[in-house]
Amino acid sequence: MLFAIFDVAIVVFLYTSQPESLAEELLTLEAGKANSTETLPRDLLAGPPGAKRWVVRIVDTPHRPRAPEQLRAPNGTARLIDWTQRERVAGGYRISGVRSVGSPQHPYWLFMEFEGGGIRPYAPVIGNEIVQHVALPLIPLSVLMLLFNIVAVRRVLRPLRRAESEVDALDPENGLTRLSEPPSPREVVTLVSAVNRALDRLEATMGTLRLFTANAAHELRTPLSIMQMALMQLPPGKERDALRNDTEMMIRLVGQLLDLTQAESLVVEADQRVDLAGVGREIVAELTPKAYAMDREIRFTDLGAATIAGHREAIVRIYRNLIENALSHAPGPTPIEVVVGPGPQISVRDHGKGIEESDLAFIFDRAC
The missing domain is CATH 3.30.450 (Beta-Lactamase)
Incomplete structure (x- = not known):
């Protein structure tokens, strides 16, 4: 104009x-x-x-x-x-x-x-x-300029759309993923580079936080173990039993916290296979003496076809945490039922009152 x-x-x-x-x-x-x-x-x-x-x-x-x-x-x-x-x-x-x-x-x-x-x-x-x-020459010139602008804008926006798709596809569990930098235009390259640098800083911050959490959980184990041994020297009674239960709960929470920080850094190899039934039998055999001491029973059932690609140590932690939680919260002498299969699935049932319906939406939140 x-x-x-x-x-x-x-x-x-x-x-x-x-x-x-x-x-x-x-x-x-x-x-x-x-x-x-x-x-x-x-x-x-x-x-x-x-x-x-x-x-x-x-x-x-x-x-x-x-x-x-x-x-x-x-x-x-x-x-x-x-x-x-x-x-x-x-x-x-x-x-x-x-x-x-x-x-x-x-x-x-x-x-x-x-x-x-x-x-x-x-x-x-x-x-x-x-x-x-003026008017007649400007009409074809305006049409040509409009077509040129459409082509130029689409060419500029194409790498932006690709970057948008890559941002939407970022996996919070995989902090190593970065956006691919286009060869041009320079403005888009600068923007994508800035986003990648921000992701690098965020990954470094998360790594520092995970390291701090792991160190804190590891350092808490020693004083809790000393506290547990000191409680054994107290005279038997309700107070000692209550303190012992609280200490065991703290030890279990610290262990779970350490497992969580270690699990975030696990790398699963593509050819690594884990037999859920075999791991389940090992953990049940390991925790059975603890269950007998609590006058409890652990029942194991294998329904077959439960070999998966995964990290064996992480699956061991899952089994142990689920069974220990069941032993802690199940009422009376009810049995703990561990079922593997059919297919790649496991379940642990404790016959307790279950989770309140209002809390179901938050069971996978770390703060719960």
Whole structure:
């Protein structure tokens, strides 16, 4: 839009600074209203807008003698040619001239003369020039610019869309994933590089947090073990049993916290296979003495087809945590039922009151 306005301003300035050219164009434009029948149309007889005096007449045709005094050019030439003369008069200017019109079969000549002032009579000429030299060239140019902008914008946005897809596909459990940097444009490359650097800083921060948690859990084990041995030296009684249970719960929580921090750094090899039934039997055999001491029973059932790709140590921790939680929360002498299969699944049932319905949505939250 600004370019078009600037172009129009240039056309107006150039033509207003060349009054002779305006006069020639004006007479040519008015003569173009004539037809080949030697009958002057009404719009030609009306003349240009704002003309104080307008005269137009046919001065030569194949059937009408020439009027030499009207055909004579300002330089004195009496030949039949197009000519234009502009002269100053009181209150403005006078423009006169001759133009050849009609068809090749019926040619004739027009003499035109008008007096006026200001730029208003030239409005049709300037408007015609704006249409021909501004509007018409700008239409294809605007279409080409629009197509170019569409292609350019799509090319620029293509790597952004790819980066958006990669951001949406980022896995919180895999902190090593980064966005692929496109070769161009430079602005998109800079943005993607900044995002990757932010991911690097975030991964470093999470690594520091995991390391702190692991160290804290590891350091807590020793004082808790010492506390547990010191409790064994207290006289038997309800208070000692209560303190012992609380200490065992703290030891179990610290162990689970350490298992959690270690599990986040586990890498599962593609060819690493684990037999859920075999691991289940080992853990049940390991925890059975503890269950008997609590007057409890652990029942194990293998329904088959339970070999999966996974990390054996992590699965051992899952078994142990589930069974220990069942032993801690199941009521009375009810059995703990461990079932493997069919297929890649395990279940531990403790016959307790279960989880409150209001808490089901939060059972996988770490804070619960």
